[in-house]
Amino acid sequence: MLKRTGHNQSNSEYDDFRGYLERHCGIVLGDNKQYLVSSRLGGLMREHDMASLGELVERLNQGGRALRQAVIDAMTTNETLWFRDQYPFNILTAKILPEFASSSTLSIWSAACSTGQEPYSIAMTLEEAKRVSGKNTDYRITGTDINASVLAKAGEGIYDSLALARGLSIERKERYFQPLEEGRWQIKSAMRQKVSFRALNLLDSYGALGKFDIIFCRNVLIYFSQERKADILNRMASALRPNGYLFLGASESVTSLTSAFEMIHCRPGIVYRKKA
Numbered sequence: 039m040l041k042r043t044g045h046n047q048s049n050s051e052y053d054d055f056r057g058y059l060e061r062h063c064g065i066v067l068g069d070n071k072q073y074l075v076s077s078r079l080g081g082l083m084r085e086h087d088m089a090s091l092g093e094l095v096e097r098l099n100q101g102g103r104a105l106r107q108a109v110i111d112a113m114t115t116n117e118t119l120w121f122r123d124q125y126p127f128n129i130l131t132a133k134i135l136p137e138f139a140s141s142s143t144l145s146i147w148s149a150a151c152s153t154g155q156e157p158y159s160i161a162m163t164l165e166e167a168k169r170v171s172g173k174n175t176d177y178r179i180t181g182t183d184i185n186a187s188v189l190a191k192a193g194e195g196i197y198d199s200l201a202l203a204r205g206l207s208i209e210r211k212e213r214y215f216q217p218l219e220e221g222r223w224q225i226k227s228a229m230r231q232k233v234s235f236r237a238l239n240l241l242d243s244y245g246a247l248g249k250f251d252i253i254f255c256r257n258v259l260i261y262f263s264q265e266r267k268a269d270i271l272n273r274m275a276s277a278l279r280p281n282g283y284l285f286l287g288a289s290e291s292v293t294s295l296t297s298a299f300e301m302i303h304c305r306p307g308i309v310y311r312k313k314a
């Protein structure tokens with residue numbers, strides 16, 4: 039007899055579901071994350087009148103794209119904030135941008151950008167470096183994510199006071215945002231034009247994105263298996279121009295996954311440079 043785990047999940051249904059999730063977005067769920075699945079998918083399952091996780095997997099396997107997107111949106115963790123960890127933005131200003139001083143345009147990819155705080159923090163860093171150096175280096179930032187709802191939010195660039203309070207100084211808020219009603223603020227359109235957003239699953243090809251000088255891929259590899267991490271890192275190396283740079287999250291590393299990068303210690307913080 040199947041062991042019931044509550045919320046109408048049997049162990050085999052849970053295994054089928056996590057297999058589906060891993061195949062479609064790389065996220066590996068641990069053995070004991072049934073509660074997480076129940077809490078994230080409860081509303082969606084009620085909305086679609088599904089009594090069990092098995093029924094959900096069956097419907098997903100029939101190929102409904104809208105349902106798959108809704109499940110992915112519910113299961114991804116989109117935690118983010120402005121200038122997260124601070125050191126990547128300091129390294130960008132102090133080390134990387136001077137190296138690219140002779141480039142006319144910089145191309146930057148914020149992979150797994152969630153609601154946009156990361157790519158807009160990069161844009162603010164570049165604007166500030168331009169003001170200090172007096173150089174008018176142009177830049178384009180591409181933000182991608184698998185989650186359609188966070189991407190829509192990122193494109194609008196509208197944030198409430200709670201989101202704004204996480205890592206953004208008052209000076210930056212006043213410089214780069216315009217106030218809307220009810221305590222919300224929107225990124226000014228000149229900056230929004232520098233950042234474009236598109237849906238991209240990191241398991242899919244990066245070919246259509248073009249080549250980049252710098253990639254931020256932060257706080258997403260932690261969810262993937264070692265094989266997926268290695269594959270993504272090798273493909274990111276191919277998407278970088280020679281001597282391009284890669285930032286990972288503070289708890290992430292390329293060690294024992296790929297030899298495509300050299301590790302550069304910046305104290306504080308690490309950045310990876312694509313090997314020639």
Ligand SMILES: C[S@@+](CC[C@H](N)C(=O)[O-])C[C@H]1O[C@@H](n2cnc3c(N)ncnc32)[C@H](O)[C@@H]1O
Binds near residue numbers: 117118156240
């Ligand atoms: C924790 S957030 C990190 C956001 C930002 N990079 C940061 O460090 O603050 C992780 C993001 O990865 C996205 N994600 C998860 N799996 C993905 C996949 N297979 N392809 C693209 N994005 C994915 C999630 O939707 C989520 O927005």
